[in-house]
Amino acid sequence: MKLAATGLLFFMMVVFFAARAFEPRYPWLAYVKAFAEAAMVGGLADWFAVTALFRHPLGLPIPHTAIIPRNKDRIGQALANFLKENFLIAPVVARRMRNIDLAGATGRFLRAPEGEGGRIRAGASRLIGDVFEGLDDERLGGIVKSAVSTRLRQMEVSPLLGHALSSAIDENRHVPMLEAAIRWMARALDANEPLIREMVHKKANWVLKLAALDTKLADAIIDGLRKLTLEMSTDPDHPVRIKVQEALVQLAQDLQSKPETRAKVEEWKNDLLANKSVSVWLDALWQKGRAGIIEATRNPDAALAGKLGEVLRTMGTTLESDPRIRKAINQFARRAVAGMAASYGGSIVKLVSETIRGWDARTITARLESAVGRDLQYIRINGTLVGGLVGLVLHVLDTF
Known part of the structure; x- marks a missing residue:
């Protein structure tokens, strides 16, 4: 030209x-x-x-x-201010995102992630897999274990356990566990019958042994325990079961409100986390999770074809069909992006102006x-x- x-x-x-x-x-x-x-x-x-x-x-x-x-410095500053005033201030971002249906687009992608979405999914999966394979496994595993351990140490588990136990009792979810404990007691009684007889024989004096009353006493103890476990398993209103339930209710309250119980639980938790076996278990858990992530990223279609795929498709259908959820997510995304613009808009403007100045x-x-x-x-x-x-x-x- x-x-x-x-x-x-x-x-x-x-x-x-x-x-x-x-x-x-x-x-x-x-x-x-x-x-x-x-x-x-x-x-x-x-x-x-x-x-x-x-x-x-x-x-x-x-x-x-x-x-x-x-005037390149002045031009750079003017360009940066133009970007900020027209693109990177919260009201402008919120106004521009008002007509963007992010939740609907996400729902369509999750419901039927074919075509361009398939390539995006494959590329993202490959990137995640490469990251997990490329990072130093020992160092990354140490970071993960340290983060989990630190988080558990900082978190007070006693109120959580108390709330979970209280919810389980309110919804009668403790009944199967209680019945399983009764069945375990019955099996333990059968398995340890010789040990009980031996203990009674050792504790009995020579008069009882001479009259062979120690055997009858052992039979009475074992029969009484068997009758107790049978009655507890068949009668929901058995006094012992009621006493156990009352004890569980009291334990749930103590876990949430009693300082002595909470302190004791925290002490047990710290002792457990200090145990080397827990560290080994966390390491095995990390290795298993890492291997599962890499395997899933290498074949994202297979991963999405199973339960995970069903869950994601259900989420996508819900996002598309429920206007309240879609509105809430879009509003959250709009506020998040506007907040990012308010927080980092100045940094982006500074980056543009300093780049041109350089x-x-x-x-x-x-x-x-x-x-x-x-x-x-x-x-x-x-x-x-x-x-x-x-x-x-x-x-x-x-x-x-």
Whole structure:
């Protein structure tokens, strides 16, 4: 485009000198000469204006030339402020996101993640798998175990256990556990019957042993325990079961409100976390979880075809069909992005302005000229042609 604009200028110069030379013989060439003369003036003026934006024309330090290199810092700041005021302030972001249905789009993707979504899912899965395989396993595992252990140490588990036990009792979810404990007691009694008989025999005095009453006493104890476990398993209102339930209710209350119980539970928790077996268990848990994540990321379609896929598709259907959830998620996303703009908009503006300030004058000149230079050369061409037409009109008016 530079060649075209400059070539047109030189062509007008040739036309001017040719018309000037042959004007005495052909008077009508005065109109051509007037057009070419004004075209040269217009082309030279626009060449000066376009060149003055990026550099000094002919290398001469003419005032108010090389405008962009001299003002690159101010231009960078103005561009950064433009971005901030039009894109990176909370009200503008919230207004622009008002018509974006993020929850609906997420729901459609989760419900039927084919096509472009499939490629996105495959790429994201591959990236996650590469990250988990590339990171130092020992160091990352140590970080995960340390984070879990630290979080457990900081968290007071006693109120959580108390609340969980209280909820289980309110919903009768403790009954299967209680019945399982009764069955375990019955099996333990059968398995340890010889041990009970031996204990009774050892504790009995010589009179009981002489009369063989120790055997009858052992039979009575074992039969009584068997009868107790049988009655407890068949009678929901058995006094012992009621006493156990009352004890569980009291334990749930103590776990939530009694300082001594809470302190004791915290002591047990800390002793448990200090045990090496727990560290080994956490390490095994991490290794199993890491292997599962890598396996799932290597075949995301298989992972999504199972229970996880069903859950995600159900979530997608819910997001699409429930307007209240969709509205709540969109509102949350809008507030989150607006909050990010409010928190980090200034940092982004600073990054833009400092990046442009860090460019040298030649770099920013070349980049801007590459972006808009083609249109600027059209200005030179238009200036040449429009200048010629204006010169022709003025010559006509002067002649008549």
